[in-house]
Amino acid sequence: MLAFLRRLANAFELGVCWSCGYSQVAAGSLCPYCEEALPRWYPRCCQHLSDIEPYLSEGQKRCRYWYGALRWEPQVQQLMALFKFRNKAELAPLLANQLAAHLRLCYQHQALPDCVVAVPMTQQAWRKRGFHQTALLAQHLSVTLELPYIVGGLRKIRSVPMQHMASQSSRWENSRRSQLALHDYSGCTVAVVDDVLSTGATMMAAADALYKKGAKAVDAWAVVYNQHD
Ligand SMILES: [Zn+2]
Known part of the structure; x- marks a missing residue:
């Protein structure tokens, strides 16, 4: 009976650790071992992103802080x-x-x-995936940190080719002017939420759009920061 219930729980992914499959955990969580083992970054600004400087155009403002919580490792x-x-x-x-x-x-x-705003995705990508992953993250963050979430605060106006296929300079070129801010952000410090931060090109496109609408400062927040060595 117990084995049957466990199989049933596994089938519906109830009480199963997302990392290791250990079943004695609350639904939708990690077991204490996997939670402990998560590869985390030290809580400070990702300084290395200063190497975006060569790609900034004249007068372009950069993000104030870049924060990523987890390291891009197998778990x-x-x-x-x-x-x-x-x-x-x-x-x-x-x-x-x-x-x-x-x-x-x-x-x-x-x-x-x-x-808080979310990095936008194209309508096509949204339809394909069935949900807006950065918006979900931003909504949860806004509740947890008690900050207003601006629904649809950024819009994708141009799709960007597959980033991992492109060289770094063409990533920057592809991303520029790919996003549009739909609200007035005059005098506001805005946090932009993404799932994975890699070159920073997507975040800078978001920052560009927000600064054009009066944002005082833009901070980049990502669940994962993938450092390129
Ligand atoms: Zn686990």
Whole structure:
């Protein structure tokens, strides 16, 4: 009977650790061992992203802070693959909580931004995936950190070719002017939420759009920061 119930729980992914499959955990969470083992970044700004300087155009403002919570290592890659490519939207709270814990440490000596927006996706990508993964993350973060979430605060106006196929300079070229801010952000410090931060090109496109609508500062927040060595 117990084995049957466990199989049933596994079939519906109730009480199964997302990382190791250990079944004695609350639904939608990691077991204590996997939680402990998650590869985390030290809570500080991703300084290396200063190498975006060569790609900034004249007068272009950069993001104020760049924060990423988890390292791009196999355990995290597995979770992100489930979330993004196997449509496990239920992972959003777990991933957002990792980022929220990281951000609480990053902002312990200063005020949090005024509002949160999500990196936009194209209508086509949204239809294909069935959910808006960065919007889910941003919604959970806004509740956890008690910040307003601006629904549809950014819109994708041009699709960008597959980023991993492109060289770094063409990634920047492809991303520029790919996003549009739909609200007035005058005087606001805005946090932009993404799932994976890699070159920073997507975040800078978001920042560009937000600065054009009056944002005072833009902070980049990502669940995962994938550092390129
Ligand atoms: Zn586990």
